[in-house]
Amino acid sequence: MLEDLRTLVEIESPSRDLDALAASAEAVATVIENRLGGQAVLNVNEGGTHVHWVAGGEPRVLILGHHDTVFPLGTLARRPFAVADGRATGPGVFDMLGGLVQAIHGLAALDDRSGVEILMTADEEVGSVSSRTLIEERARACGAVLVFEGAADGGALKTARKGCGAFQVSIAGRASHAGLEPEAGVNALIEAAHQVLDIAALSRPELGTTVTPTVASAGTLENVVPAEATVVVDVRVESAEEKERVEAAFAALTPHVDGARITVEGSIARPPMPESAAVELFALAQQLMPGIEAKAVGGGSDGNLTAAVGVPTLDGLGAVGGGAHADHEYVVIDAMAERAHLAAGLVKAIQHASRA
Template identity: 75%
Template sequence: MTTHQSAAVRVDAMLRDLRTLVEVESPSRDPGALDRSARAVAALVEDRLGGRAVLVTGEAGPHVHWSGGGRPRVLVLGHHDTVFPLGTVRRRPFRVKDGRATGPGVFDMLGGLVQAVHGLASLADLSGVEVLVTADEEIGSGTSRALIEERARACGAVLVCEGAAEDGGLKTGRKGCGTFEVLVRGRASHAGLEPEAGVNALVEAAHQVLEIAALSRPELGTTVTPTVAAAGTSDNVVPAAATVSVDVRVGSAAERERVESAFAALTPRLPGAEIVVRGAVGRPPMPESASAGLFALARKVLPGITGRAVGGGSDGNFTGALGVPTLDGLGAVGGGAHADHEYLLVDAMAERANLIAGLVREIRRSTGG
């Protein structure tokens, strides 16, 4: 069991720690950068909470796991990878001005990590608490999903430190999401001399795009959106290949099954064309039922806090889909995720840190200690 000298939440200390993490930089798919970032996160956790943070090796980069000992009862979940390439911090350095902290990753989700750690540091007894900070959330959590699900089942409650909703509210549900890629194979020929000898992959892709877009069921929370297409090599050649990328969001497991089955059943319209489909709804929907109990506790800790379901995905999708109570959006209040204008509202930092601490207290009280 980890006990330590508790410390009141201080915004100046949180900002110093946030600067440290931002300046390390942690782009997904850069194992070297993620190793440095994981070590910085581990050092922060150990410094603020005591004990030892373990680096869990992953193909994408190290994940950071810390336990306060005792019977596991709550998992505080986040990620340290960001979407910005190395060097972004030179162009857009960490700054605090006019009540906003800016810099790559402050909102998604380094600010949430710092707030969670400082909130936990305000508790003298950290038994039953685990912290897991993964290295690959931004690229689908392929190397961390099994670990996330294992620790979620063991703990029985999950607090996800992703950024808050637009109004500062919590995220009580999430759509399932995934990306599909449709590869069309045709046959090249001269577009002027003998176009009939070719099989036009671009025309075939156009047929498929219309069929794919028709899979949307907005009334059921399902959106199927072709987003990127490429075809052809020259303006006088019948294209032999085309690719179409498709963003998919679903509101239920049944819709996930329907859409995945529809992609698997796509068939060519043009004689001689071939279709290969890759992808899946990689993050299952997080139902609002998964957050109901924890959201009630959050409103007990912070009366008036709001919550709503959102379309974006997070690692909370995995834990909520397991039926493990999960509450998301507990991180930074701000906006501009993945964009140059990303920001965090400084005035909300202490309140969010204290919300994490209060939720941990309530969860432990409700589970017998």
């Protein structure tokens, strides 16, 4: 497993870099074929190259993950793959190349892989726009989804996720000389300040809803009334009702400054993943690994998409470790084999249940 993990980490795969993603997909396909046989299909589109492998037989379980990472090309030179003190480190080891490797090796331990499909996408970190239709299609066909994103703290499985999305509020004003005639302008920055306060007030922490302005830009020079401004907002919700409320509130934003105009783009693209989606599969995991815990988390994954179309989904089956999207990202080596065995046991249990 460590050798395969090294192979994948050392082929950098930043989202939206289509050439890098193509090379990474080739490597993922090679690892799958070497360990499981058969042929992995490379699905190339505008979001990158997705990898799809089918064992054959009636579809029963989808192994879901992604091979794109958040790190730009060149990160590997600064932070190469390494194994020391019981940890493997390097860009993407935890999110989520370690989980990908564990899933493949877990399946390799099975004599019977009938009904199993693997889908590793290339655009999860940037919203799964190009892969969403394929993900939903294969999830419905298989009827059960195991997501190999990194585990929650302490190795817990992820049985609920918040819905998440982003909005961009663009403000159009009118430029003027800030010293000679500021009153002739329409100050987009002042309007943006009003909007930031209105937007932040949409949060409902008691309901699990966070609405957080994260990026803002405005202006060109210190002596020019800014004619344009933008505000980017991260949104997380726990319920469909809150999704509807927040989206409606963004659509209803109105200007405070006379003459300013507002345009809103975005949505909560990943719907919430409710705990009910994971109940049956988590019960199987508890039988295989007594004492394993479940946690609800704020981050989204492609598990949100499969749960939203009504398919039982269990997430967080990937690597035990931490530091996702950070320089201290790591995987606990001693947990890798145990998690691979859990993957194998879950697939076997799902196969048995579907035949009963």
